[in-house]
Amino acid sequence: MSTPNPRRQLKPTDVKRLNRTWRRNTEGRLALILESVTGPFNIGSIFRTAAAFGVETIWLAGNATPPSNPKAQKTALGTDRLVEWHEPVPVAEAVRAAREDGFRVVAVELTGDAVPLHEAKLGGDVCLVLGSEDHGCSPACLEAADSVAYIPQVGRVGSVNVAVAAAISMAEARRQEWASAAG
Template identity: 70%
Template sequence: MSRQLRPTDVKRLNRSWRRRTEARLALIVESVTQPFNTGSILRSAAAFGVERVWFTGNATLPTHPGTRKTALGTDRFVTWEHLPSPAEAVRAATDDGLRVLALELTDDAVPLHEAPLDGDVCLAVGGEDHGCSPALLEAVATTTYIPQVGRVGSLNVAVATAVALGEARRREWARPATDPGVL
């Protein structure tokens, strides 16, 4: 019978996964206005080892009380900054050596499982009502979407972000470890 891991065992498990994680992961959060979505995104970012989040547009920032409540303190593990425009956020990410992909349903988007998520990646997500702005979509080279088979055509932005971050890490972890002594 399975048993739940003790806190010490969880820390040990997390350390072993961190040792297998080499790629850098970042986010651009454009105009996500609901603080609980922003907090959930930050919590997922901390869980998947996102090193930086750029907030742009009218996104609710991590300093909002609702964001802090949902993030449950995990916001302190993720570096963030606010930039006025999506183009500036994309430029900051590319200047930092990251490949930027927008998570959006567009006519040329590729399914997430086929998206170029290898190496250092920055995922860009858009607001709750309208998704990524035309300015953001124009600034990125690739768009990707999460295939869905149910009767609902979209996911909540925080959930979609977590799915995409999880897929990026899953792909990395599915490759053989470069250090034979790891996991």
């Protein structure tokens, strides 16, 4: 009797079973505030990644593009229906709403007091804030946030696309939770 090849791609039923196991091992709530993220493809990509990482809520702030935008739908692929989201409000209002919902608010930005993302406390109920493609998080956002973290980069480029930054940040928040649960 031969054993199945462990390196074969999983079938859809196996993927669902694997994802269900990860969901059972995930207690922390994760949310996002997207401040003035206007690129519809970025919005769609962030929503799709947020749905994959179990983000509960996304607050849009400033002049952020809603996921209902037809161009955003091309990359979101309908995943915006899996994540609760709120129409754009001023960023201080979005931060206040996140706190009232029990989230600690961590801006992802380069500031003098920012800590590397992997050293930031991202466990528990955390809301990550990502700012606009051109200017990042506004001064009002940085003032309102509980803390600030940055994504260390060693290459010759000073920044990554906001959708990529969101994905890295969500993955790190989940990684920290899963690592602490295993330890």
